[in-house]
Amino acid sequence: MLKALKGRKRLTMLRYFTLDEAAAAEVAGIGIVPAEVVHAISARLDIMLWSMGSGAGYEAQYLFAEDIPGEDRGHIPRHARIYRNFAAEYDRLQAERIAAFSEFRDDVASGAFPGDRQIVKMPKAELDTFLDRIGG
Template identity: 60%
Template sequence: MSRKRPTVADLRAMKGKRQLTMLRVTTLEQAEAAERAGVDIVSIPPALLLDPRYRDAAPSLFSMPGENFYEIGTGDDFVRWAFRMVKASADAVYCSASYATVKRMADEAVPVIGHVGLIPSRATWTGGYRAVGKTAETALQIFEAVKQYETAGAFGAEIEVVPVEVAAAISRRTSLFMLSMGAGTGCDAQYLFAEDVLGENRGHMPRHSKVYRNFAAEYDRLQAERIAAFSEFVADCNAGAYPQDRHVVHMDPAELDLFMKRLGAA
């Protein structure tokens, strides 16, 4: 039996009742795998949502396109972008721009997800790529950001790399649907990147990530096979082993004779 795609109202009703699952997926194959695996929520590039094949691959995934706010522009640009995303079947949109921009979209009934804690595009303000909210003062700043999102009309917020105690306390005190990336189970959904889950990265892995497969090794194996196949093709061409007679077509002898005569006359 196929699953029903959840609405914002459905997610709000589930707040505090169970942990939902969320992945960042970037390809149709990943989206289809998330659908078939029973993942609840996905963050996706806008281009993937706009692919006409997307909803065939992921009919029941609560889908949230997101883009770095530097790529979109002003509040007016965000509203136009959000309308385009909702029209293309987005269930919510991610926005790490200003609270005023969030409010602009929320005022138009667009479900918006904000971002608190470690925000990669603003990491310079919090000391780089490290945990945020480890002191009472900085933890209170995260809580204040959540309250600002509430006032702006956001539906939820990603909370990234924040101490579990802080994230849980905040989640209990907000109506926002809280998406935990490395912030523990006191929130409403657990969020990981598909590339980390699949082991596609060869470099640094975030503390909160968990690797379930080793795709990097499989990619290395496939690349070695790719190089070997190309090398064999080069060797065959150099040795005259390709093409063979079965790889080409021949002209009828009578037609060939006529062609050669006309070619000579030309």
């Protein structure tokens, strides 16, 4: 297993796997490992490699689902590419949500809610039957 730690803005390799250990796998996901290291591994193994931040030329590329639509605020990992700005859309939706609840609260306080359309009613004959059955 290849392990890496960030240290002073670079990757420090802690331990290298043996090629025999890696060959036993069918698929390996390699993330944020220098492209040159992944290329050397790929050239020596006949397994499917998935890469995140380790360059192109492997069987698959992947990113975290939150990175692609741009859900994060603040730090964006260097291996990520943001394709949309969902964070801004979530902010807009939250502002709309707050406005909607505020309007509801105001309508309740003023008596505008519920209106006739939101009130469930029943025919008088059914109401009379119900009241008779419950002793009223």
